[in-house]
Amino acid sequence: MSKRDYYEVLGLAKGASADEIKKAYRSKAKELHPDRNADNPKAEDQFKEANEAYEVLKDADKKAAYDRYGHAAFEGGMGSGGRAGGGMGPGQGDFASAFSDVFDDLFGDFMGGQRAGGRQRASRGADLRYNLRVTLEDAYQGMQKTIQVPTSVQCGSCSGSGAEGGAEPSTCPTCSGMGKVRATQGFFTVERTCPTCSGLGQTIKNPCKTCGGAGRVQKERALSVNIPKGVETGTRIRLAGEGEAGLRGGPPGDLYIFIEVAKHELFERDGVHLHCRVPVSMIVAALGGNIEVPTIDGGRSRVAIPNGSQSGRQMRLRAKGMPALRGAGQGDMFIELAVETPVNLTSKQKDLLREFEELSEDNNPESKSFFKSVKGFWDSMKG
Template sequence: MAKRDYYEILGVDSNVGDSDLKKAYRKQAMKYHPDRNPGDTDAEASFKEVNEAYEILKDPQKRSAYDQYGHAAFEQGGAGGGAGFGGMGGGFSDIFEDLFGDFMGGQPGGGRSGGGRGSDLRYNLEISLEEAFNGKQMEIKIPTTVECESCDGSGAEAGSVPVTCNTCQGHGKVRAQQGFFTIERTCPSCQGQGKIIENACKSCRGEGRTSKEKTLSVNIPAGVDDGNRIRLSGEGEAGMRGGPSGDLYIFLSVKDHRIFQRDGQNIHCRVPIPVSVAALGGDIEVPTLDGARAKVAITAGTQSGRKFRLRSKGMPIMNSHSHGDMYIHTIVETPVNLTKRQKELLREFESEGKGAHSPESEGFFSRVKDFLADLKD
């Protein structure tokens, strides 16, 4: 079954601000919370749906990807599966934290014990149609954060180590009773890390990571199309204090070509042909995306717009050894700058034929004649 629109799930429009988005989320989460709907499987499913929608829309990067590509931006290990742009993560304890963290002095969306996971990154890469056809190994440069070399990602100055947080005893979370709820929230002392840094590293100021431009090698497979994405696991921002790195998502776009037009895995090419070849027939050569030339046999009497098919001369089909097809669209070119003799020959041809060589014109004007006769009746 097709997934519902995230904005529809939360009851907001696509222009909603962060504050109103959060209010709508809290309202829906309270409405469908399992403790308020014991044994109601539909309410539980709606509760998970609300959580998933908010996890995507509250993050500007994820929201931008969703607005542009919809659910397709998170397929193959996306939002519903705990990967993609950070995934769902968190379980019900994060919902408690988002709903009630403000009342307890905590921060919504806090982390767990240990280093926090780094953010996922997006990189937009434009390639040519030839590169999409052949595939290519490319190098890209991205500004990101990497593990601090001075402290090996610990965040502590050399010679010192982080100590266990006394508030949460190293768990990164604290619990409190709120009516009939037991609320678990991020520890306010260590911000969910479970440890306190008493002597912070001067290079990274205790974060365990520093800013750096990184060069990466990317393999562009043959046959990619607009909107395809490539995931480089662990190549996003470094995590806080030794936490796991995020992922890098490369979104591809293919530039328009000056000769060929792409339609899925098929290639189209408009080719002008002389009127003599169109009338008498003959062979023409056309370029193909692999850099070669293909011979096309033009049959006598070819009109503008006729298509000729070249099998397996289109785009490679990803994850297979097959190719799409190439279609040649003929454009019969009217001769210009004729000499006096050429004009005389054309007039002789016209007088000899008396319309017999132009069946489409004859048919059209015959229909016009019938149409005008019907108007007089």
């Protein structure tokens, strides 16, 4: 009986790409797996036929030879123009090697999504996150802060071994220390996590009474954290080895501190720059004058207000903003004037303002320009 064309076996057209070949083989392997075809006596032979086809077509050199010479490329005596893949016929390849590409697809859920591996005597501790809220002043100055972190630390009674008195754990009798056990699944032998030691490869005859065999205990630790100048909300600080202790003497995880800078009563932050809204009286805005404004370093700066200043006018104080994180330089501070209308006027003040208004026909250019435009608009509507 002549062999079927390898492309036909996998349901492909000649010239199929490597990805198409791999995808087709995965589909065929799942479809023809003997465990799924107990009622089909031909399934195992068809499965082997698909495996043989994939062994050839997945290899670029073998595929090129097959495309040129067909099955004769692997039957010997084909002359100097072809390659037989190192002298090994397509049916002689290692089946486990060919099927490794689809092994995870078929048994990923059964094995927890991981390939079988060696034992894991000790596991690394988990990384921890700590949210730290600081003031804008703290972010400006930088600081050393002590925080209390609840975490797992190495058990002092057993020195992290998990065994009473610090004794060494013994090899798991079920898996012989491998952390995995093998089970036959029809045509395959599958490894899974050892149920006795949970994959650790070791068991403890007399667990430590303090930690219950885990090798770590819960405890709150005080840590000193250096908050650099210029930190912003979202800045992350890593403290290596300050996370959760490892299981049974494994290395500890890391601690990640996430910074949140609280909103300030006076200043609004924009990167390295600060904004401050400063109210000024109508008189100062009109006549000009000097005012004092606060700065983030706790000081004050004297600012000259030009006469005729309007609400929303901004003025810059250079290098009065926030320091740049991990870099040189400092941002600026922007003052935004808010001209304040007086309230709770006395009768005399009202009379003075009315008199001032009568004399102010040419002192409000913006109002004059606006109402001139309004009159033009109304006139155009009438027309």
